[in-house]
Amino acid sequence: MRKPVIMPPSDDKRWKIVDGTMRRHGYEPHALIEVLHTVQETFGFLSEDALTYVSASLQVPCSKVYGVATFYHYFAMSPPGKHTCVVCTGTACHIKGSATLLEAVEQIAGIKQGETTKDGNLSLVTARCLGSCGLAPAVVFDGQVTGKITAEIIEQRVRTFLDRDLERELIAVEA
Amino acid sequence: MNQDDLAIIASESKRDDKLYDHVIKVCVAAGCLSANSEQVKTQLESELKQRGLETCCKVKGVGCMGLCNAGPLVAADANDRMFQSVTPYDAAAIIDNVVDEKPAPPAIVMDSKIDFFTRQKKIVLENCGEIDPERIEDYIAADGYHALFNVITMFKPQGVISQVTRSGLRGRGGAGFPTGLKWTTVAKASGNRKYVICNADEGDPGAFMDRSVLESDPHRVLEGMATAAYAVGADRGFIYCRAEYPLAVKRLRVAIRQAEKLGLLGLNIGDTHFDFRVEVRLGAGAFVCGEETALIASIDGGRGTPKPRPPFPAQQGLWDAPTLINNVETFANIPPIIRKGGEWFASIGTEKSKGTKVFALAGRIKNTGLIEVPMGMTLREIIFKLGGGIPEKRRFKAVQTGGPSGGCVPEQHLDIPVDYDSLASVGSIMGSGGMIVMDETSCMVDVAKFFMDFCMSESCGKCVPCRVGTTQMHSILERITQGQARPKDLELLQRLTGMVKAASLCGLGQTAPNPTLTTLRYFMDEYRAHIEEGRCPAGICHPVPARVEVCA
Numbered sequence: 001m002r003k004p005v006i007m008p009p010s011d012d013k014r015w016k017i018v019d020g021t022m023r024r025h026g027y028e029p030h031a032l033i034e035v036l037h038t039v040q041e042t043f044g045f046l047s048e049d050a051l052t053y054v055s056a057s058l059q060v061p062c063s064k065v066y067g068v069a070t071f072y073h074y075f076a077m078s079p080p081g082k083h084t085c086v087v088c089t090g091t092a093c094h095i096k097g098s099a100t101l102l103e104a105v106e107q108i109a110g111i112k113q114g115e116t117t118k119d120g121n122l123s124l125v126t127a128r129c130l131g132s133c134g135l136a137p138a139v140v141f142d143g144q145v146t147g148k149i150t151a152e153i154i155e156q157r158v159r160t161f162l163d164r165d166l167e168r169e170l171i172a173v174e175a
Numbered sequence: 176m177n178q179d180d181l182a183i184i185a186s187e188s189k190r191d192d193k194l195y196d197h198v199i200k201v202c203v204a205a206g207c208l209s210a211n212s213e214q215v216k217t218q219l220e221s222e223l224k225q226r227g228l229e230t231c232c233k234v235k236g237v238g239c240m241g242l243c244n245a246g247p248l249v250a251a252d253a254n255d256r257m258f259q260s261v262t263p264y265d266a267a268a269i270i271d272n273v274v275d276e277k278p279a280p281p282a283i284v285m286d287s288k289i290d291f292f293t294r295q296k297k298i299v300l301e302n303c304g305e306i307d308p309e310r311i312e313d314y315i316a317a318d319g320y321h322a323l324f325n326v327i328t329m330f331k332p333q334g335v336i337s338q339v340t341r342s343g344l345r346g347r348g349g350a351g352f353p354t355g356l357k358w359t360t361v362a363k364a365s366g367n368r369k370y371v372i373c374n375a376d377e378g379d380p381g382a383f384m385d386r387s388v389l390e391s392d393p394h395r396v397l398e399g400m401a402t403a404a405y406a407v408g409a410d411r412g413f414i415y416c417r418a419e420y421p422l423a424v425k426r427l428r429v430a431i432r433q434a435e436k437l438g439l440l441g442l443n444i445g446d447t448h449f450d451f452r453v454e455v456r457l458g459a460g461a462f463v464c465g466e467e468t469a470l471i472a473s474i475d476g477g478r479g480t481p482k483p484r485p486p487f488p489a490q491q492g493l494w495d496a497p498t499l500i501n502n503v504e505t506f507a508n509i510p511p512i513i514r515k516g517g518e519w520f521a522s523i524g525t526e527k528s529k530g531t532k533v534f535a536l537a538g539r540i541k542n543t544g545l546i547e548v549p550m551g552m553t554l555r556e557i558i559f560k561l562g563g564g565i566p567e568k569r570r571f572k573a574v575q576t577g578g579p580s581g582g583c584v585p586e587q588h589l590d591i592p593v594d595y596d597s598l599a600s601v602g603s604i605m606g607s608g609g610m611i612v613m614d615e616t617s618c619m620v621d622v623a624k625f626f627m628d629f630c631m632s633e634s635c636g637k638c639v640p641c642r643v644g645t646t647q648m649h650s651i652l653e654r655i656t657q658g659q660a661r662p663k664d665l666e667l668l669q670r671l672t673g674m675v676k677a678a679s680l681c682g683l684g685q686t687a688p689n690p691t692l693t694t695l696r697y698f699m700d701e702y703r704a705h706i707e708e709g710r711c712p713a714g715i716c717h718p719v720p721a722r723v724e725v726c727a
Contacts, residue, residue: 131205134535
C-alpha cells in the first residue's frame with residue numbers, strides 16, 4: 001500500500017472519511033472516481049483544495065484529476081444551494097412536458113439550470129434520466145423523488161424553497 | 176458452505192413463510208418508494224400488531240411488481256389480491272380484506288387478471304415482486320445459488336459455455352452479440368488474470384429495466400456473474416453502476432456482503448478452489464461509459480473515452496487483461512439457463528432471438544412500468560394489450576425503442592415482431608429495452624432534436640465526426656423547429672447523418688443519427704410543415720419563419 005505524502009488541507013474531521021476511502025483502495029490511482037464520489041458526498045462539491053489533496057494522495061497529476069472531475073456530469077465544482085430541485089429531462093419526462101416544468105422554475109427562481117440563487121437557497125439542476133419513467137414527469141426535491149409532477153406542484157414547492165418566511169412557517173406547522 | 180447447507184437455508188426460509196396464513200407484499204422498489212410505499216408498509220405492520228395478528232399475517236417488502244403508474248402496489252395470497260395507489264390510510268381496509276374477507280374500497284382494488292400481467296412471461300423478473308431483495312435466504316429459497324453450486328461442483332468451464340451457447344442468448348445491452356461466443360473468446364484468451372464486468376450503467380433515458388432488476392433481485396446478477404467467472408476463468412469482478420441509482424447500489428452492496436458471509440462469493444466458494452470477489456464501482460453520469468472500452472477507462476479512474484477496437488476487451492480489456500463485459504439482464508438470464516438447460520431457453524422466442532426481453536414502457540401509454548415478454552411478440556400487442564393503449568382517446572403516433580441510439584417506429588410497422596433483426600429492418604434497434612410511446616401531441620422533429628441534444632452533450636469529444644457532427648445536426652434541427660431552416664438544410668442533414676454514422680469511433684456516434692434518420696424516413700411531412708409552412712403539426716414548436724430582409 002502506498003502512503004499519502006501530504007496532510008489534509010484543513011483539520012476538518014470530514015477528511016477522515018475521504019482518507020478512509022483512499023485507504024480502502026490502497027491509494028491506487030484507479031480509485032480516483034470512487035474517491036471523488038466520497039468527497040462530493042461528504043462536502044457537497046469538489047473544491048480546489050480537495051482536488052489538490054486527492055491528486056497528491058493518489059499520485060495522479062492535477063491535470064488528470066481536474067480532467068476527470070469535469071468530464072463527469074455528476075460531479076459539482078461549486079457548492080450546492082440549501083435546497084436542490086432536480087428536474088428529470090429523460091425521454092419519458094420530455095414527452096410528458098418536463099421542458100415546461102423547467103421553464104416554470106427558471107422563471108420563478110430567476111436562475112437557469114445548473115445555477116444557484118444569489119442567496120444560496122436553491123440550486124436548479126437537470127438530470128438525464130432518473131429511471132422513474134413510469135412516474136413521468138419526475139422531479140427530485142431535496143433528494144426525494146416525486147413523480148407525476150404538474151406545473152402547480154413544482155411552482156408551489158419551489159416557492160416554499162425560495163421564501164424563507166414560508167419555510168419557517170411550514171417547519172413550525174410540522175413541529 | 177456446501178449444497179446441503181444451501182438446501183437447509185432454502186427449506187428453513189420456506190418453512191418460515193408457511194407459518195403465516197397470509198403474506199402481504201409491499202413493493203419497495205424506487206418507483207413505489209417515491210410514492211410512499213415505505214409508510215404503507217410500516218402502517219400495515221403496526222395495524223397488524225394492534226390487532227394481534229402478527230402471528231398469522233406477515234408484511235414483506237418486495238421488489239418491483241411492474242405496473243409503476245399504479246403504485247404503491249400491494250399484493251397478497253399468491254397475487255390473487257392486488258391493491259393499487261395505496262396510502263397508509265388504506266392499511267386497515269387491506270387487512271380487513273385479506274384476513275376477514277371484507278370487501279376493499281373499489282378505488283384501491285386492482286384486477287390481477289388484466290393483460291398487463293397475464294400476457295407476460297417472466298424469466299429475468301421471476302423473483303421481482305416475490306422475494307425480499309435484502310434477504311439472501313429469500314433468494315436461496317427461490318432456487319437461488321443452486322445453479323452456481325451445480326456449475327462449480329459438476330461442470331467443466333467448457334460445459335457451462337456450451338449451455339450458454341446452446342441457449343442462443345444474445346447480449347441484452349442492445350447490440351445483441353451472442354453471449355456464448357463472447358464467453359468462448361474470453362475463456363480462450365491467454366492471461367493469468369481475467370475480469371468479469373457487469374455493465375449497469377443504464378444511461379439510456381427512458382430505460383429502467385436494469386435498475387429494477389438490481390433493486391428487486393440483486394443476487395441473481397451476482398450468481399450470473401460468478402457463473403461467468405467460473406466459465407471464463409476470472410477471479411475478480413466489477414459492477415459498474417450509475418451513481419444516479421443509489422437504492423440499486425445500496426442493495427447490491429448488501430447482497431455482496433450477505434453472499435460473502437455465506438461463502439457464496441469470495442475465496443474457496445462452496446469449498447472448491449474457485450475464488451470470485453465482486454466490487455461495485457460507481458459511474459458518474461456519462462452516457463458514453465456504457466460503451467465497453469469507455470467503461471473500462473472509467474473503472475480505471477480516468478475520463479470515459481472509448482478506444483478503437485480491436486483489440487476487443489475480450490482479449491485486452493481492464494488493465495490489459497481479457498475482460499468479459501455483459502449487461503445486467505444478460506447475467507440475470509444465466510442462472511435459469513443453467514438450472515433448466517440451454518435447450519429450454521432456446522425453445523422460447525424467435526429463430527434468431529431467443530428467450531424473453533424486459534421492456535420499460537413509458538410515455539403516452541396507459542400502463543407504464545416494466546414488462547417481460549417472449550421475443551417475437553408484436554409491438555402492437557405490447558402497446559395496446561399489455562400497455563393498455565393510449566390514454567385520453569388520442570391517436571398513436573410512434574414508439575421509440577433503443578433510446579438515443581434507436582429509432583421511432585410508426586404505426587405502419589406496429590405488426591413487426593419484436594426481435595433484434597426485425598427492429599433493425601425498420602431502422603431502429605432493440606436497445607436495452609426502453610420503449611417510449613408517443614401520441615399526436617408529440618412533435619417528431621422536436622423528438623429528433625431532443626435526442627440529438629442528448630448525443631451532442633454526451634459525446635466525449637474524442638473523435639471529430641461525433642463531436643462536431645452531432646453539434647451541426649443539432650443546430651440544423653433547431654433551425655427547423657424555429658422555422659429558420661435554410662433551403663438546403665434537409666439535404667445537409669441527410670448527408671451529415673451518413674457521415675457521422677460511418678466515421679465515428681464508437682457506438683455513441685455511429686448510432687446517434689438513428690432517431691433523426693427514422694423521423695426523416697417516416698415523418699417527412701412534419702419536417703416539411705415546419706420548413707415550408709412555418710407550422711408545427713403537434714403544436715410543440717413555435718416556428719417563426721425567417722423574414723427576408725430587403726435592402727433599401
